Amino acid sequence: MEVIFKMKNNNWFQDSVVYQIYPMSFQDSNNDGIGDLNGITQRLPYLKKLGVDVLWLNPIYKSPNRDNGYDIADYKQINSTYGTINDFDNLLKETHKHGMKLLMDLVVNHTSDQHVWFQESKKAKDNKYTDYYIWRDPVDGHEPNNWNAAFGGSAWTYVPARKQYYLHLFAPGQPDLNWDNPEVREAVWDIMRFWLDKGVDGFRMDVINLISKPQGLPDIPGTATAGTTLGFVADGPRLNEFLRQMNDEVLSHYDVMTVGEMPGSTPKDAIKYTGFESHELNMVFQFEHVSLSPNPDVRLDKWNDEPVKLPELKKALNRWQKALDGKGWNSLYWNNHDQPRAVSRFGNDSAEFKVRSAEMLGTTLHMMQGTPFVFEGEELGMTNAHYTSLDQYEDLESINAYHELVEQKKIVDGKKMLNYLANMSRDNGRTPMQWNADKNGGFSAVNPWFALNPNYKELNVEEELDDKESVFYYYQKLIKLRHESDIIKYGHFEEIDPQDAEVYAYKRNYKGKTLLVISNFTDKTVSRDYDQANADKLLISNYGNDTGTKFRAYETRAYLFE
CATH class of the missing domain: 2.60.40.1180 (Golgi alpha-mannosidase II)
Structure with a gap:
């Protein structure tokens, strides 16, 4: 007898296609060069025309923006660059009016160092927020262990006032929260309820499998790099406990969609956290297929400029399809704000083949089992920007990697590293949305915060809506087929x-x-x-x-x- 594994309750996430919006690059409505909430509201008819069901917003909270909003200074305030809480309420209302749902980005592995919790925690060892973060004494006058941060350098920064180091798996401005402290967990539950009570429809949870650290914070055996550190820390001993508690205390009381970003997780891990028999999350973002690198030098982590071999890509994707079949649910994605454009990496972005390869990649992914995620501009076949100098980049990870690998460690020369960035930098996915061929691509009336991809004059929404053979209408058809076909879902x-x-x-x-x-x-x-x-x-x-x-x-x- 064939097993039918459509979930009995709260299964709308299985029937949905999600559209990811990087707010600062989507649409500027007030001509300050930065995308905003009212700009998103303005473009809801376009997203409805595409046919997507759910919108996921990258972080829009108050932030000093050292890592483009993933360093949050206040979880209950909107970054003034994006608008006001009233603008958000209106966006949420209009999204629902258009028959779509809205996901927030929940970033609770770490905060900004400007958050009041950290500002108080770093002052002394005897106040309410003392144990909200992970502090350790020096070892022989140095860092507590050999962990490296994802954006380069040590994962530890010293604070003289406490005479201790604090842990930051990412930038120094992103101190990691101490989830072993029950007061931290209660504070997170409070944040989640605040947004869910407003009517948001769920959360994408940033690096959520890093919240439980290995007991004792031991050294990493062998070569410690940014990549090996995240892999070592991922899926810690209390992660299931924390996610179950999150579900019991908050998620189970709302009809929501939850997606956990989990670098380093395996299918076995994913079934533990998202399986149909568990009561934690709906699905994970796994990194196996986007982390493929033909470069054998572990010191370079993800940085390379070689095409991915198709058998390796198939092995990665097929493994997740087979392992979760009947046991859990996949997220399906090629692109997001942390990845280069798929047409450039997995397809062919030449003038001759960029349309065909964009459509081919879309079909390959959307016909699989899971919930597809479309990143802004993917439905147009947007490509990498192919920058040629370091001063064209904004991304902290890319700039730091260049300085570390070229200037400090001298592992690779500058020309080669620029090729690596052109192939793999996160900035490739963050160039402003290409709405038309006018100045600044219809994104803004003034110079945008980040330069548009030079190809916006021929590759843009206006052109594609006028062309029935465009990538846009092909994606529209893919989405419609999924909605109509149980075998695809x-x-x-x-x-x-x-x-x-x-x-x-x-x-x-x-x-x-x-x-x-x-x-x-x-x-x-x-x-x-x-x-x-x-x-x-x-x-x-x-x-x-x-x-x-x-x-x-x-x-x-x-x-x-x-």
Whole structure:
């Protein structure tokens, strides 16, 4: 008997497509060069036209913006750059009026060092906030252990007033909260209730699997890098306990969607935290497929400029599809604010192939089991910016990596590192939204906070809405197909030819029907026969016609056998 694993209650997240908005780069409404809440409200009809169900906003809280809003100084105030709490309330009301839901970004592994909790904690060892953060005495006059921060340098910073170091897994301006302190957890529950009582529909939880640190904070064996530190800290001993308590105290009392960002987690871990039999989160953001690196030098972490090998990409994605099938739920994404543009990394962003490869990548992902996430501009096929000098970058991680790897450690030369940044920098996903071919791309009437991708004059919303063969309308069709098809939403996953280095093919099986997906990841014509001639229906193709066993450059097709 076939197992039907659609959840019995609160299952709307399984039927949804999420659109991620990076607020400062989406739409400027008051001409200060920075996107804002009223700009998002202004563009809701566009998002409704695309067909998405849920909007996820990157952090909009009060922040000094040392890490683009992921350093929060007050969780209950809106960053004045984005607007006011009234602007937020109006955005939420209008989002719901358009039949869509809204997710907030919950960043509670760390705060800003400007948060009142930290300002008080760093003063002394005997006040209310003393143990809100992770403080340790020096060891032999140095840092407490060999952990490195994700944005470069040590994960520890010394504060003379306490004569102690505090832990920051990211920037020094992002001190880690001490989740072992029950008062910290209660404070987090209070923040969550504040927004849920306003009517938000859930949370994307930033690096939530880092909140429980390894007991005793021991040294990392071998080479300690930013990457090995996060992997070492991830999925700590009390994580299940903390997430269960979060669910018991808060989440179970609301009809919400929850997505936990979990760097370093395995499918086995994900089932523990998000499985249908657990009572913690709905799904995780895993990093396996976007962390693939052909560079063997561990000191370089993610930095590389080589294309990902297709068998490795398939292995990563297929592993999660198979492992969670019937046990948990996948999040499906190519792009987000922390990743380069997928067309440039996994496809081909040349003028000849960028449209076909964007559509091919979209099909490959959206036909899988899980909830798809579309990052702003992905539905247009936006590409990497291909910057050529360091002064063009804004991202703290990218700039710090250049200084550390080129100037301090001299592991790589400057020209090579700029190639790495052009391929992998987070800034590639953060350039302003390309609305039209006017000055500043319709994003703002003044110079934006960050330069637009130079290709905005030919690649933009206005052009694509006028072209029925555009990436936008292709994504609209993908989303509509998912809404209408149970086999796309719930079908079991079956891999095909995992070592094929040119074609990504797989099947989905559900209630006696089969979905066959075939995607050519090359710029050449290839031949593959998976019995598609006997299919009952061609659901979608990015070339519009069926050439049988021949697949043209970056061609993708999805067939239905009924």
